[in-house]
Amino acid sequence: MTNIVTRFAPSPTGLLHAGNYRTAVFSYLFARQNNGKFILRIEDTDKERSKKEYEDNILDSLKWLGLNYDEFHRQSERAPEHKKYLKYLIDKGFAYVSQEEALADSGAKDRRREVIRFKNPNIKVSFKDLIRGDIEVDTTDLKDFVIAKDLDTPLFHLAVVADDFDMGVTHVVRGEDHISNTPRQILIQRALGAPEPVYAHLPLILAPDRTKLSKRKGALAITEYRERGYLPEAVLNYLALLGWNPGTEQEILTKDDLLSQFDISKAQKGGAIFNEEKLRWVNKEYLKLLPLEKLHAEISSRLPEDLRHSAENNPDTFAKIVPIILDRISTLGEVLLLADGGEVGYFFNDPVYDAEGLLWKDEKDSKLAVTRLSKVTDLLKELSDGNFNTETIKGALWEYATEVGRGSVLWPLRYALSGRDKSPDPFTLAMILGKETTLRRIAYAQNLLEKNS
């Protein structure tokens, strides 16, 4: 089997989104699983629109996703080669210099300019597409298309063909929006005597309105997902699943899984809408798989400064809080939301609240609540410091709570410990806070209730 060479050829004229990187993922997987070569080629021949910051973002994104490449090229640096091919085409009569009216917006002087046009043979060309089968197009209506602005500045079609030729690209994996460009490029290939690569035109990733994904439609740069707290493994997994599936019911696939199971010929033909809800689910699955140490570091780094310090100063407490946070988030970015919503602070600082909150909805009676909390205090005091865990706490209180009504006991207790309507259960809270703090907070609550009645 010939050595497979694929490439990802983005132009650095903006921030690339999920659709762009999905083609990179497919191209990468296809090359890697065939022991082939994966090339990154920055197509920056448009000097006006290409920007270094966008190129940097592409490099950054690929690195984050773990799509390492074997060769790096910048199309602008290959101008000499492009010119060589351009000259060849003109010399051999495949292209010609065309004198024509300057564009209306190109200024008053210099009314006439020359461009290089490819002499269209007006034939039918067909090409093999791994995903769609054979496609045949009549090139007649393409006319004599422009392949260079002038002798020194070849354009897209020529540059692509020349580069793929020189770099030995065997498989062109790209978006479906390039199908219409393919016949032109094949015409140039034939004129140049270049081999015709196999094509794989992937369906587009769509915005919710089913049109091509774009920045205008709210498409995010892939690095934005990193900032929002998505894990690269999750994004890679989700991207791979967009338009492809392993044929089993497995949905969580690591890079190794993808490498062994990916099959580009099984790629979907229709476009797919990017669904962040599902991405969130995939991300949560990966969050659950994260090694503890890494999870701690990730969550800690997303906490507001004061809570981060509290966490660093109380590592044991923080370790107990992490599973609680994990249950409540799908992305790391949600850690901050949780903290800002006050659902982390009470583990470190005594909550501030009104007596009213301590009263259970079915039983608005301060005196009764004091009675419940007194009994709870008595029961908890019987537990030794070393035996103060979720199980023993529950064991100590369960019988009493069931006897007088669970809500009657558990609600005031939970509220005394958290100061919130919503929180983890009181046993877990007490365990994390420890006996001393638990009793102190209960005493404070009782005090508040007495003043209230």
Place this chain on the structure above:
RNA sequence: GGCCCUAUCGUCUAACGGUUAGGACGGAGGCUUCUCAAGCCUUAAAUCCGGGUUCGAUUCCCGGUAGGGUCACCA
């Protein structure tokens, strides 16, 4: 409009021409310690339409329809 591509639940998708059309996300309902979350269970929800071919079409063919892409001296 020309050319090209596509068509299964809301979304991502599975189904050698024969299945009660399956799974996942999301939704709804329920269970599990008072609340929240997580987890578990249950459930609603789809083959674009019309013709063929066939004993039998989601599947093959044709035609509609719909959607998308593309029609630059951008890539």
